[in-house]
Amino acid sequence: MNYKLKSDNFQSGRLIAGNYLFTGQEFIKNGLVEIDDEGVVLALDSLGNPPAEKAGVEFYNGIICPGFVNAHCHLELSHMESKLPQKQGMSAFCKSIMQLRNHDVDKQQEAMSLADKLMDIEGIVAVADIANTEASIRIKKKSRLKYHTFVETFGLKPDLADDIFAKASLLKVAFEANGLRATITPHAPYSLSENLFRLTVDAGNSEGIVSIHNKESRDEVELFSKKQGAMRNLFGSEVDLFLNSNHNPMQRIINHIAPDARLLLVHNTFVNSDDLEQIDAQKTTLILCPASNLYIENRLPDIDLFDKYNMPIALGTDSLSSNTSLSILKEMKIIEAHFPNIGLQKLLRWATLNGARALQMDGDIGSFDLDKRPGITLLSNIDFKNMKLTDNAVSRKIV
Template sequence: MRKIAATYVFPGTTSPIKNGILVCDDEGTIIDILDRGNSFHEEAGVEFYSGILAPGFVNAHCHIEFSHLHSKIEKHVGFSGFLEKINQLRNEPAEKEKAMQIADRKMWAAGIAAVGDVSNTGLSLSMKLKSKNYYHTFVEAFGFHPSRADRAFSKAEEVLESFKKAKLSASIVPHSPYSVSHELFQKVLKNAQRNGGPFTIHNQENKAETEFFLSGQGDISMHFSDNLKLDTSHWKPTGKSSLQSILEYLPKENQLLLVHNTQTKKEDIKALKQHCSLVNTFFVLCPNSNLFIENELPPVNLFRDEKLYICLGTDSMASNSELSILQEMLTIQQNFATISLEELILWSCINGAKALNIDDSFGSFDKGKKPGVNLITGIDFKTMKLTPKAKVKRLI
């Protein structure tokens, strides 16, 4: 049994405890949290740290298959430029398995305990089998032209089956509103309704996506026709935002993770509320990736005002310098000063666990859970803010 004390313990679902003591077994299962009040006296067998204890982070959106693309794409190329580079580089010869293993180990060392990972193939399967992290794999289907729907869905089913055979959690999901035809959307939706599991989609990631749905023009249209040489003659713009245009294809019962959301407006949230309950809807923010690609951030304060569930992701090494939830927290704090540390930890831990439907094991220091234990240092305790020197060390 271990007793671990710190300046503050952040349980994840209740208020921070000053000078709290976390009691857990040697395997990391939480036994109890002891509240010693405002004073702390040395006790035999208690490890004490200056800093805060928090549950293991949940990275709600990652593309570990792109780990070999680290430093291969320049910043601020814009979304269409980024898509073009991904398509050029994703199949280049590289030690992809090794790159994924390194990224996985670094996530573990950076305090991440669980990951919602988007995959197009089974390439990451063997790495995930050996990982200390929990993974839910979102098997991504995409196919813009209706004629590709059957083939695209069959491919996703094959990848899903490989993960299921390995007894790894996985579900089939669409890539984005603009890259999935109505026919493919219907297949993915029926599968989600039949089999359950978390459901995610890249949502309102850039202005080009909005323009494509409003007018059928812009960078995405050019990317399809010029870079991918796709026939776009079947496409009919809806005159509405991308989210409002695809609401009928979003399952109402599954956990729904909407990722990026940089262009989401109040009217989009209103339309979403009319379609489904927001109790199982999560807005996943990947701020460092957004800044990397288009130097833009989502309207975080709007989401807070609307009392939405927010969680954090890192996206991929193609659009980020590292897969670190702490760095995402620092970026949000730097740009949205009114957000408290307690709120950031809520987003980073229990909200992500709820989104992936693993909050029975992860996300908080509730008795019986085995969420991982992080020590975060570099805290200004007067303001209860992270400082630029903030670091995370995994204790369990």
């Protein structure tokens, strides 16, 4: 961590302290951060233990954190809240999504606007958001959050690959024309023809970042291992050509990623130690969306195993079609409840700095390094004795 304690260097900025300050990497007891009017970090210190009284300090009961990063979301599905079946598996879920594609445009805009505001209030500062349409441009343009939009491609018919890619390219330009960062990215290993996969990943490589849903469902694993099952039935024979040439879908993704590009593998619900052996932890982040995994599959990834392998992990919410809220705190609570050994320090690192790194935004957000502008989120109702979130833990943005 390259912050310096600068107690002798306080300027005339706003001083914010709490029982603990989480720097992005570690806790400082009675930590204090000084920011300027723009929210830029000027200094970091501890008030000591017990905390010394210092004039002008806003002292909060709780943990002062850098703003959270939601590393996987689909804002444009926000109007589908509570409309899809739970715990029925991926194929049933996909079928319902397709049926719900026709919708009231105003309701969709309203739902996206509300979801964006609630993320802001809870303390999220940046979002990696999947888009298939232009629907989210208006909301993102006026949002306080930083969005990295991943324009998603899918399609199994090889002769349609050029058309699908051309449409995605136009969509990317539409986001960029509105000042929004956008990259074309593949949906999943099972949903793209070989030529569409290559076109898409090459485009991501040229911008240094690729995000892909990875080993999310039992149906997906069955599709690749047995070439049958609910997902094979859903896609029909279109998927066969592709299946015959792909025995190891994760290896295929890894092989295609440029050496200097970042890879975001999303979900990983069925990733095992053989898979982890293949992953280059230097350039890959495992993005976990546990609430969505419980909603669709009623299963969680083997997070203790990922941790044992020292995999970089970040957190996402997925969409309101498979989650009841877009809350990074809720994702942390689920992990804490099921994997009590992980501990709050790692969870907060995943929720802040690791998400920022995955999105290549760590030059500006994710930690209280000097000169960054990470936002400040207050986490309260903490069990300080055991350093755990309680069920009643809440978070809110204070800067």
